[in-house]
Amino acid sequence: MAILPQRFAPDQCQAVAREVLAARRGQPGALLPILHDIQDRLGAVPPDLLPMIAEELCLSRAEVHGVVSFYHDFRASPPGRHVLKLCQAEACQSMGVKTLTAELEQRLGVSLGETLEDGSLSFEAVYCLGNCACAPSAMLNGELHGRVDAEELMALLAEQETLA
Numbered sequence: 248m249a250i251l252p253q254r255f256a257p258d259q260c261q262a263v264a265r266e267v268l269a270a271r272r273g274q275p276g277a278l279l280p281i282l283h284d285i286q287d288r289l290g291a292v293p294p295d296l297l298p299m300i301a302e303e304l305c306l307s308r309a310e311v312h313g314v315v316s317f318y319h320d321f322r323a324s325p326p327g328r329h330v331l332k333l334c335q336a337e338a339c340q341s342m343g344v345k346t347l348t349a350e351l352e353q354r355l356g357v358s359l360g361e362t363l364e365d366g367s368l369s370f371e372a373v374y375c376l377g378n379c380a381c382a383p384s385a386m387l388n389g390e391l392h393g394r395v396d397a398e399e400l401m402a403l404l405a406e407q408e409t410l411a
Contacts, residue, residue, distance in 0.1 A: 255289055263288050264296045268303045278304060278314055282321055290325030319373065327362045327369035329407050331400070332386040335359075335372045338379035347383055350397045355404075368404070 255263070267284040271277040281300060286292050292315055301311045315321045333339075333348060352358050355370060362369040378384040381393025387403050 260293050291322045330369045332371045332373045334376045334384045336375040339383040342382040344383040
């Protein structure tokens with residue numbers, strides 16, 4: 248899997264985490280807002296910040312890791328400049344998303360769950376975009392697309408200049 252380099256040095260990441268933790272100190276149920284704030288500022292929740300977060304919230308590292316790994320929107324490294332999410336849920340499966348996924352992996356040169364080495368595109372699985380009547384569904388940079396095929400998605404990506 249191609250991993251992008253961190254956008255920020257570890258000391259910068261820790262400074263951001265300290266600011267976020269201070270701003271949320273004493274707030275009940277602060278774990279999710281803290282994780283979202285850190286990811287909004289850094290593009291990811293770096294794993295080396297989890298012990299600091301756990302200590303501040305009096306949680307175990309396992310509890311914090313469990314939350315980060317449970318929610319698919321949290322990431323350990325920043326995403327590519329463009330993010331293509333392809334629904335893998337049952338309605339999309341019944342409409343051929345497995346074949347579509349394989350074709351896109353071959354054409355893009357990246358597997359589901361990976362980012363291109365140049366950092367231009369992250370290709371991710373999601374499990375329901377709420378667009379089941381228009382399966383298979385994809386989301387490119389937050390924009391929902393239904394009844395997609397490989398040609399349409401490649402054209403959308405070309406429009407975004409991810410393949411240039």
